[in-house]
Amino acid sequence: MAAEYKYGTADRLMRYVQVDTQSDPESNLSPTTEKQKNLSAMLVTELLAMGIADAHMDAYGYVYATIPSNTTKQVPVVCFCSHVDTAPDCSGTNVKPILHTNYNGGDIVLPDDESQVISPAKYNYLKQHIGKDVITASGTTLLGADDKAGVAIIMSMGNYLQQHPEIKHGAIKLLFTPDEEVGRGTDKVDLQKLGADLAYTLDGGELGTLEDETFSADGVKIIVHGVIAHPGYAKNTLVNALKIAAEIVSALPKQEWSPETTEKREGFVHPVAVTGIAEKATIEFIVRDFTTDNLQKHEARLKIIAEKIMQEYPGCSMEFIVKEQYRNMKLILDQHPQIVANAVEAYERCGLTVVKEPIRGGTDGSRLSYMGLPCPNLFTGMQAIHSKHEWVAVYDMEQSAHMLIELVKVWEEKAKQL
Structure with a gap:
């Protein structure tokens, strides 16, 4: 034909x-x-x-x-x-x-x-x-x-x-x-x-x-608010939001829960971008699973990981924003x-x-x-x-x-x- x-x-x-x-x-x-x-x-x-x-x-x-x-x-x-x-x-x-x-x-x-x-x-x-x-x-x-x-x-x-x-x-x-x-x-x-x-x-x-x-999909943003100070006079004052963001990413599981360690019907959480400055940093994630209800479970787990890191930095704060992408x-x-x-x-x-x-x-x-x-x-x-x-x-x-x-x-x- x-x-x-x-x-x-x-x-x-x-x-x-x-x-x-x-x-x-x-x-x-x-x-x-x-x-x-x-x-x-x-x-x-x-x-x-x-x-x-x-x-x-x-x-x-x-x-x-x-x-x-x-x-x-x-x-x-x-x-x-x-x-x-x-x-x-x-x-x-x-x-x-x-x-x-x-x-x-x-x-x-x-x-x-x-x-x-x-x-x-x-x-x-x-x-x-x-x-x-x-x-x-x-x-x-x-x-x-x-x-x-x-x-x-x-x-x-x-x-x-x-x-x-x-x-x-x-x-x-x-x-x-x-x-x-x-x-x-x-x-x-x-x-x-x-x-x-x-x-x-x-x-x-x-x-x-x-x-x-298809996967069901959400996007998540974690916005970290640090404490800014002039770097020349920052001792015991500055808390760098970029470093906190890096710790959150580093705390993610290494052997599971990621695109590089999952297949078939396994879901994952995947950091796709880290942007910001010392005062404020944003980590963007995509969250995927074939079972829609599992998205909330993945997001809750991610939030717990981030909050545990944030507890080490009193005076700093975090926003956790979830946006539906598709189902x-x-x-x-x-x-x-x-x-x-x-x-x-x-x-x-x-x-x-x-x-x-x-x-x-x-x-x-x-x-x-x-x-x-x-x-x-x-x-x-x-x-x-x-x-x-x-x-x-x-x-x-x-x-x-x-x-x-x-x-x-x-x-x-x-x-x-x-």
């Missing part, structure tokens, strides 16, 4: 990743970086060229588009969503994508920094793509397949449906969001304007994976089993083995689900995300696009005649 596209998923991805769309967690703007709109504007131009007449970008960088229903059945309105931004963890400037045709099974040495080697010894999944085409960056940046692979897949699906009106489907909404990588991907989305009944994000990994469960989408999706069931059927029609697994992270689908738009996450093939080793197999992207076309057919076939 992919060979019939006007543009295949690989062609689209190779173009999209060359647009720098890195988001900025320190920015208070929406979107956090104006450059994200460059790709959003490109997508609108391409959607209009496909004949999708209502495609547009709003002031916040969100792209909305509708592929109208072509059936007489009453089909739920399905939205497909991906994010345009790339992670702040690794440079996304001057990405040079490389298409490695007919991958031979050996190490992939990236030419702009030959110390960067993508090896099947480290990335076992690469072995499944011997003889297939693989896309990487050049060694100095991330690739941006997270989530421009998802964008390319959705765009390819839309293009195919526009070229093949004989495929019956209900109304399909396309949504491309900014700022997902900094946790703000749904902050400005207009669900009333979107007008969808359910959604699927294209932000997953290996071929055949289907994710209907496990499975609690919502279990109320709408047909959404996942139809995706499973689409996978199986494509000959794919469905692999359900929880996401040790979150997607736009987590928040969309709790905003009233139930939304599991589907595969794109992206691997080693947020790093210079990021890669994606073209076969996986093509299979994902094919699966989406089957998915809209499933929804239409199961719908009631008007």
Whole structure:
């Protein structure tokens, strides 16, 4: 099917990743970086060229588009969503994508920094793509397949449906969001304007994976207030808030309760930033667990650790601030089993083995689900995300696009005649 596209998923991805769309967690703007709109504007131009007449970008960088229903059945309105931004963890400037045709099974040495080697010894999944085409960056940046692979897949699906009106489907909404990588991907989305009944994000990994469960997530800030004095006359007076903050971080368990010591369904507490001066210092944490009630237990444990340190510094004080980030989408999706069931059927029609697994992270689908738009996450093939080793197999992207076309057919076939 992919060979019939006007543009295949690989062609689209190779173009999209060359647009720098890195988001900025320190920015208070929406979107956090104006450059994200460059790709959003490109997508609108391409959607209009496909004949999708209502495609547009709003002031916040969100792209909305509708592929109208072509059936007489009453089909739920399905939205497909991906994010345009790339992670702040690794440079996304001057990405040079490389298409490695007919991958031979050996190490992939990236030419702009030959110390960067993508090896099947480290990335076992690469072995499944011997003889297939693989896309990487050049060694100095991330690739941006997270989530421009998802964008390319959705765009390819839309293009195919526009070229093949004989495929019956209900109304399909396309949504491309900014700022997902900094946790703000749904902050400005207009669900009333979107007008969808359910959604699927294209932000997953290996071929055949289907994710209907995420971490629940909170953010915690510990603000330490020290006692300031002129350093030249500070004896028996100065209490340095930065040093207290360092003690709190040092007091965290070393062999458990952290990302580097947990896996599968284990939760963690993770310090992500320490900022401040001698008078006042802030430690920022992310708190994660698949069981939402466990978040409070983790936070209580963290608070006890911090308070024990603070007891050693009379005259100093601490603020402990908890902010909800997102919740496990499975609690919502279990109320709408047909959404996942139809995706499973689409996978199986494509000959794919469905692999359900929880996401040790979150997607736009987590928040969309709790905003009233139930939304599991589907595969794109992206691997080693947020790093210079990021890669994606073209076969996986093509299979994902094919699966989406089957998915809209499933929804239409199961719908009631008007």
